[in-house]
Amino acid sequence: MRRAAVSSRGIFITGTDTGVGKTLAAAVIARLLRNRGIDVGIMKPVTSGCSDIDGRRLSDDAELLAWSAGCDPADTDIAPYRLAAPIAPSVAASMEGIRIDFGRIRDAFDRLAARHDFMIVEGVGGLMVPLAGGLMVADLIGCLALPALVIARPDLGTVNHTVLTCYAAKQLGIQVKGVIISNYPETPDRAAESAPHLIGSLSGTPLLGIFHHVEGEDRRVVVERLAEMLAVDPATRIMLREIGIS
Numbered sequence: 001m002r003r004a005a006v007s008s009r010g011i012f013i014t015g016t017d018t019g020v021g022k023t024l025a026a027a028v029i030a031r032l033l034r035n036r037g038i039d040v041g042i043m044k045p046v047t048s049g050c051s052d053i054d055g056r057r058l059s060d061d062a063e064l065l066a067w068s069a070g071c072d073p074a075d076t077d078i079a080p081y082r083l084a085a086p087i088a089p090s091v092a093a094s095m096e097g098i099r100i101d102f103g104r105i106r107d108a109f110d111r112l113a114a115r116h117d118f119m120i121v122e123g124v125g126g127l128m129v130p131l132a133g134g135l136m137v138a139d140l141i142g143c144l145a146l147p148a149l150v151i152a153r154p155d156l157g158t159v160n161h162t163v164l165t166c167y168a169a170k171q172l173g174i175q176v177k178g179v180i181i182s183n184y185p186e187t188p189d190r191a192a193e194s195a196p197h198l199i200g201s202l203s204g205t206p207l208l209g210i211f212h213h214v215e216g217e218d219r220r221v222v223v224e225r226l227a228e229m230l231a232v233d234p235a236t237r238i239m240l241r242e243i244g245i246s
């Protein structure tokens with residue numbers, strides 16, 4: 001397969017909430033790009049709820065993203081803030097006596113971006129999650145000057161959350177490339193069935209993909225299976241083109 005052309009520095013993966021499938025979607029996109037010959041870099045600037053194993057502070061999200069992109073998960077630039085408490089990052093950071101510094105994140109991002117063709121950055125929770133003082137995830141997106149992709153749940157409530165997220169992003173000057181609905185059930189109920197059309201028509205943002213629920217022993221298997229499915233889906237080309245890969 002020919003090597004794809006890259007016309008953007010990267011994408012910031014945000015979501016309508018925590019647990020909506022941001023890491024899964026980011027890892028799948030990283031895998032799709034890698035399979036197209038792109039040197040993809042990944043970053044999870046802030047993780048809360050990290051565990052300490054063998055003297056290393058582990059971000060599960062950064063581990064999966066690094067595996068998917070073929071990067072070294074031990075590189076501190078990939079995940080500069082690994083916080084233990086599974087709560088809002090500004091609170092988890094202050095519990096450890098630290099303050100999340102956007103300058104440090106920006107420097108780490110710039111070093112990674114200089115080494116890779118395209119960067120995939122996963123946020124934490126949604127746009128309004130507090131990171132430091134009055135600064136939130138939306139401010140971090142602005143600081144990194146990246147366009148965003150919004151990951152949404154498929155079930156009841158998602159239309160409201162997704163439209164609110166896209167609306168807020170636009171108000172804050174964030175360019176939203178599109179929405180991806182993740183973990184879409186094989187047999188959708190009425191809410192899931194109507195969500196794609198409603199999101200596409202009400203969010204003012206294109207619906208760029210539906211990532212189906214895939215079974216797997218662990219998240220790596222799910223990523224591999226999903227990437228295989230998406231590689232042969234014609235909609236994937238449009239999604240990748242919209243984020244700057246053609």
Ligand SMILES: Nc1ncnc2c1ncn2[C@@H]1O[C@H](COP(=O)(O)OP(=O)(O)OP(=O)(O)O)[C@@H](O)[C@H]1O
Nearest residue numbers: 018019020021022023024125182183211212213214
């Ligand atoms: N398409 C899918 N198929 C199967 N499982 C999925 C899919 N999308 C998401 N999941 C599962 O849903 C859960 C949440 O996904 P994920 O960890 O990617 O969410 P997140 O938004 O990154 O969460 P966090 O806010 O903690 O970073 C995980 O267990 C993940 O494996």
Ligand SMILES: [Mg+2]
Nearest residue numbers: 022023061122
């Ligand atoms: Mg995640």
